[in-house]
Amino acid sequence: MSQSIVIQVGQCGNQIGCRFWDLVLREHAAFNKKGTYDEALSSFFRNVDARGDEHCAEDVIGGRNSKICYLKARAVLVDMEEGVVNHLVQSPLGEIFDQKCTITDMSGSGNNWAVGHEVYGPRHREEILQKVRASVELCNSLQCFFLIHSMGGGTGAGLGTYILGLLEENFPLIYRFVIAVYPSADDDVVTSPYNSVLAMRELTEHAHCVIPVENQALVDIVNKVGRAAGTGSRQSVVTESQGCLLTNPKAFDTMNNIVANLLLNLTSSARFEGSLNVDLSEITMNMVPFPRLHYLVSSMAPLYALADVNMPPRRLDQMFLDAFSKENQLIQADPKHGLYLACALMVRGNVQVSDIRRNIERLKSSLHFITWNQEGWKTGLCSVAPVGQPHMLLTLANNTCVTHTFSGIREHFNRLYKRKVMAHLHHYTEVTGMDLGCFSEALSSLTSVIDEYGHLEGTGSHLARSVPRMRIAV
Structure with a gap:
């Protein structure tokens, strides 16, 4: 079975990563009743128990409070402030992290992409490479790096995208998937539009796939789930604080939980068996039919599964309809108003292939696919459902509706750029390696992506001559 390494960068990346490791251990504990180290666990964990595989996992996923942890997460934890990483390694989950794979500094990046990318990146370059290589050497079938970071801050956006470039340079054959959390329009970091646009250029150039997630979309989902749940249980999947950084549940814990579930479902086929594993x-x-157009819009259903809600399970067919509704998307966009280049349905649980095919036929009439890929569906079926749920659906869509998010970022950038003679730019240009040309190049790259998606949406059946085409596997 293939393995993956998770690289968590910045406060946001590490908090989401914390939730992911908590959930993935719970899932394996429910599936692996004997508590032994198996292929499923090897995808994200390594065995450090000299006694052998039959004992190594029992104290970790078997429910015992052992002082010795025999599983170590395939993870690298990076932050330019010590607080979040220190809390994580000292939390109930701390035993699973190899402290040799943590990288911290003292002062932070000051919400400045340039400091993260141009200062901390080169300063910690060798340390980052050394610790990533150490993790790589402990894999026997490494397939993918998952990079988790925010787009609005200095460390997540700046150092996160610097690390992405290092991965391409040093491990070009390993897939690079990015979970990127985009700031809300009213984000309290005034320079977040600059950080987002500068980071976008790096994501476009160096990632294989990017799954954008908007903070505001997460807030909307939390509110929707909250209305359905009423008052959440202290022991719910969403609000339970065990293994997380905060002792009191807060709204952004729930938001982190949603993104962690995205990664959990995305990797289910890599961890468990299924009749149509992806x-x-x-x-x-x-x-990804075009190299630069690798941004995938995601959604999950049912949403009530993300909270301890006393509701009867929804009909299976309704789950498919919900996943394509505007309210379930992890960005603020409606895929039904965009053009699909391709769409993946990743189903978990007691679902039959015939159920998937039936729902694809039901959905076809309401979804608009580009003419040269009318049958552009990728389907996956993992037999292991999420803990406590009969089934779950994750959709990934390469859809032109993603330009709604990108256009909003560009608009906020231009608004800030024009204010008071290019407000706050001096904080960036005083960093060695940065000048105004970096901003214009990043903005041009973002505009190019928007235009390429827009051209496809406008023509539908005609390919842009300026966009190189890749073959789509059927």
Whole structure:
């Protein structure tokens, strides 16, 4: 079975990563009743128990409070402030992290992409490479890096995208998937539009697949789930604080939980068996027809599964309809108003292939696919459902509706750029390696992506001559 390494960068990346490791251990504990180290666990964990595989996992996923942890997460934790990483390694989950794979500094990046990318990146370059290589050497079938970071801050956006470039340079054959959390329009970091646009250029150039997630879309989902749940249980999947950084549940814990579930469902086929398992390489092959247009819109259903809600399970067919509704998207966009280049349905649980095919036929009439890929569906079926749920659906769509998010970022950038003679730019240009040309190049790259998606949406059946085409595997 293939392995993946998770690289968590900045406060946001590490908090989401914390939730992911908590959930993935719970899932394996429910599936692996004997508590032994198996292929499923090897995808994200390594065995450090000299006694052998039959004992190594029992104290970790068997429910015992052992002082010795025999599983170590395939993870690298990076932040230019010590607080979040220190809290994480000292939390109930701290035993699973190899402290040799943590990288911290003292002062932070000051919400400045340039400091993260041009100062901390070169300063910690060798340390980052050394610790990533150490993790790579402990894999026997490494397939993918998952990079988790925010787009609005200095460390997440700046150092996160610097690390992405290092991965391409040093491990070009390993897939690079990015979970990027975009700031809300009213984000309290005034320079977040600059950080987002500068980071976008790096994501476009160096990632294989990017799954954008908007903070505001997460807030909307939390509110919707909250209305359905009423008052959440202290022991719910969403609000339970065990293994997380905060002792009191807060709204952004729930938001982190949603993103962690995205990664949990995305990697289910890599961890468990199924009749139609989807390899990560198949996602890039089937979902990315053009190298630069690798941004995938995601959604999950049912949403009530993300909270301890006393509701009867919804009909299976309704789950498919919900996943394509505007309210379930992890960005603020409606895919039904965009053009699909490709779409993946990643189903978990007690679902039959015939159920998937039936729902695809039901959905076809309401979804608009580009003419040269009318049958552009990729389907996956993992037999292991999420803990406590009969089934779950994750959709990934390469859809032109993503330009709604990108256009909003560009608008906020231009608004800030024009204010008071290019407000706050001096904080960036005083950093060695940065000048105004970096901003214009980044803005041009973002505009190019928007235009390429827009051209496809406008023509539908005609390919842009300026966009190189890749073959889509059927």
